[in-house]
Amino acid sequence: MNRNATTALVRELMQDFAGLTGLDPAGSCPKRYLWTDAFAVCNYLGLFETTGDATYRELALRLIDQVHHTLGRHRGDEARTGWISGLSLSEGEQHPTAGGLRIGKSLPERGTDEPYDEQREWDRDGQYYHYLTQWMHALDRAGRVTGNPAYIRWACELARTAHSRFTYPPPGGGQKRMYWKMSVDLTRPLVPSMGQHDPLDGFVTYSGLHLTATKVSGLPVQTGLAHEITDMAGICRGVRMVTDDPLGIGGLLCDATKLTLMMSGGGPTHAGLLKSTLDAALTGLDAFTGSGSLELPARNRLAFREFGLSIGLSGIGKMMEWIGKNPDLSVRTDSLDQHIRALREYMPLKERIEGFWLEGKNRKAETWAGHREINTVMLATSLAPDGYLGI
Numbered sequence: 001m002n003r004n005a006t007t008a009l010v011r012e013l014m015q016d017f018a019g020l021t022g023l024d025p026a027g028s029c030p031k032r033y034l035w036t037d038a039f040a041v042c043n044y045l046g047l048f049e050t051t052g053d054a055t056y057r058e059l060a061l062r063l064i065d066q067v068h069h070t071l072g073r074h075r076g077d078e079a080r081t082g083w084i085s086g087l088s089l090s091e092g093e094q095h096p097t098a099g100g101l102r103i104g105k106s107l108p109e110r111g112t113d114e115p116y117d118e119q120r121e122w123d124r125d126g127q128y129y130h131y132l133t134q135w136m137h138a139l140d141r142a143g144r145v146t147g148n149p150a151y152i153r154w155a156c157e158l159a160r161t162a163h164s165r166f167t168y169p170p171p172g173g174g175q176k177r178m179y180w181k182m183s184v185d186l187t188r189p190l191v192p193s194m195g196q197h198d199p200l201d202g203f204v205t206y207s208g209l210h211l212t213a214t215k216v217s218g219l220p221v222q223t224g225l226a227h228e229i230t231d232m233a234g235i236c237r238g239v240r241m242v243t244d245d246p247l248g249i250g251g252l253l254c255d256a257t258k259l260t261l262m263m264s265g266g267g268p269t270h271a272g273l274l275k276s277t278l279d280a281a282l283t284g285l286d287a288f289t290g291s292g293s294l295e296l297p298a299r300n301r302l303a304f305r306e307f308g309l310s311i312g313l314s315g316i317g318k319m320m321e322w323i324g325k326n327p328d329l330s331v332r333t334d335s336l337d338q339h340i341r342a343l344r345e346y347m348p349l350k351e352r353i354e355g356f357w358l359e360g361k362n363r364k365a366e367t368w369a370g371h372r373e374i375n376t377v378m379l380a381t382s383l384a385p386d387g388y389l390g391i
Helices: 003-021 034-051 054-071 089-094 129-146 149-166 198-216 226-236 246-264 271-289 303-325 328-332 336-344 348-358 372-383
Strands: 189-191
Touching (some): 003 034, 034 129, 034 372, 054 129, 129 198, 149 198, 149 226, 271 336, 303 336, 303 348, 303 372
16 A cells, blocks of 8 residues: 555544544544544654644644543532542633543542442552553653644643552552552552553653753753653563563554664663563563464454554554664664564564454454444554654
């Protein structure tokens, strides 16, 4: 597929998403979901940068506003009203991320008197740390593309809130830990276990935000995230990152891409973390390709998880490009070239995944229809990853 055809398809996919969720035309009750919307913001910004059509920039900013006024406020089906931060209506407009952002699940969060049900919890609202980091990144991209520092301030406020509420020192002492899921008001954990890649996501996202805030937007250093970065670096130590889940592997590759871009953009060198991340991705890719998952029919596959991998694989080419333009990166990061060469062997998986889900018959499967919005947006990201794979 040539560049023009790809751009046309991405436009079509993102217009489909806009209509499905009440973004364009604007609906009275828009359907907002934080993970999907974070990728969608990046896609619209990418389309704006690619085509020069300001319509896509406006869609990105309208989506940000909808997310803040929907997921930054309490649900319509519960007694609480207003901003989940507890701020007044006017203060909340100035600080829409100060209390975090809801996931956007179909069911209200579990009450304090309700027993935990693992299956039902997937459909309940609350706050996920790894969704919040995606939104921080989307706001970072919006700030860079538009030059408006308000988006960077909101992202940094969200980072500080999330970090203070999701991280905690164990009662017996030792390294800090993280909760995986918290209540809407961030006062209690709903799932106390730690997400495998949450510390890495936090460290990379904070680092990118800090770079934007202090070196690109020119905000005062104290508005950055130096404390949170140091804290998260400690939580990352000793965390086992290997996974055979395609979405998880893709996340590792995306984080490695962002680490490389930050180094080439004048940020600090995190050679050890980059190597560990690439090692984990390579081990996971070997396990995933040997599992036979990509041989299964569409009814037994989840497209958005596979797109997570294909998006991450897009970053390999970007890492190669940046290393070519910045040869000193290879010197500063021992064995980086070797890792990239090994990863190149897996790049054909990207086209294989995209090709499978571009077939109309495969998009008729319930596994596609049941997750249509997230599948649509992440397919668009996979086809045109530049909007997302930046800092």
